[in-house]
């Protein structure tokens with residue numbers, strides 16, 4: 001009996017197993033599809049995804065999902081084929097078959113109605129069982145090597161020799177969930193180029209942590225900016241959250257991947273455009289406020305647009321007294337206020353922690369994997385799926401979808417390759 005070994009029971013590995021089982025059914029052969037997971041249960045990251053609610057996928061047509069979810073063109077090109085082949089609608093149909101109802105939020109993010117990631121995972125576990133997949137939990141694969149007839153996997157002193165091998169061990173962030181980069185080491189040993197691993201969708205830590213009284217403040221609809229030597233180099237719109245070590249929240253996570261690259265070259269600062277407008281628009285606004293609100297405290301207006309606790313810090317950075325009225329502002333003070341409204345400086349960034357990245361950028365080079373089959377271009381019979389590839393999408397269900405799609409294709413193709421070949 002032919003066999004497929006899948007290392008890693010995350011979204012990528014689960015869908016690789018399902019794709020392999022489906023292909024086996026189609027070719028009418030009994031194939032041993034075996035899924036190895038080092039944790040006591042598969043799908044740990046699915047359980048913690050979306051804050052335990054699981055942002056399953058993103059709604060919309062494949063081309064829109066690709067454009068919005070994957071800003072890097074090489075990732076978009078690579079994912080095109082797998083994402084068309086196994087779409088958001090396919091995963092939703094599968095979950096529906098197991099009673100998981102879902103809804104799409106206004107921003108296109110899809111969640112289970114129950115708000116429980118557990119329900120999504122239970123549905124996938126049921127589907128795997130029904131498909132006849134052999135799940136081996138508590139099995140950390142220690143080595144993956146070529147054997148005479150295929151592959152040799154070793155775990156807990158036992159070996160398994162599958163015809164086809166699919167590596168789906170994820171990235172290296174959130175390592176406590178089991179993702180310590182084992183598959184990436186296997187791929188490297190097998191001759192693959194590994195693009196440097198970097199955090200993405202991560203918080204930002206500041207050299208000078210924010211004052212305690214600012215911790216927990218959410219700045220709504222700001223433009224978070226990264227500056228190098230006072231020059232703005234990157235920006236991202238959305239909400240930013242002040243934490244005890246620095247910044248988090250959607251805008252922070254979204255800008256983190258670019259910030260990491262900039263930080264490798266020089267020291268960088270995190271800034272916020274608190275108005276979310278251009279400098280010219282901000283200048284007009286401030287001029288108009290000074291004209292129309294002569295006797296009002298500047299602080300009062302700031303409190304209308306910003307969290308109250310944050311206002312004294314904006315005034316302090318602008319070197320304006322908290323008692324100052326609009327009519328009393330000097331030209332220099334008005335100029336400084338304007339600058340701070342569009343470039344509030346949180347200070348130098350000390351770290352963008354890998355461990356806290358919701359995804360890992362970098363991984364197995366996309367140039368060395370055929371996106372139509374997910375098979376290695378270097379080693380025949382070796383397939384990849386999920387985050388261990390050099391792919392990192394935006395927040396919004398895109399990363400799980402990339403794992404389902406690449407997994408499904410890897411699974412189907414691994415079976416087709418071996419049933420056609422031998």
Ligand SMILES: Cc1cc2nc3c(=O)[nH]c(=O)nc-3n(C[C@H](O)[C@H](O)[C@H](O)COP(=O)(O)OP(=O)(O)OC[C@H]3O[C@@H](n4cnc5c(N)ncnc54)[C@H](O)[C@@H]3O)c2cc1C
Pocket residue numbers: 007008009010011012013036037038039042043044045046048049050051054055056057139140141142168169170171174177178179180181182183357358359385386387388396397398399400401403
């Ligand atoms: C906190 C958090 C929240 C997230 N929320 C969302 C969200 O809501 N929506 C979204 O789209 N994405 C989200 N993501 C990202 C998404 O979870 C991942 O991109 C996706 O799960 C990657 O799937 P994967 O199968 O490639 O890897 P993983 O899910 O990381 O799975 C890899 C598996 O391989 C196992 N493994 C590793 N080495 C071995 C070995 N040697 N032997 C056996 N098993 C091994 C690991 O234990 C792990 O279970 C979130 C990530 C985090 C950390």
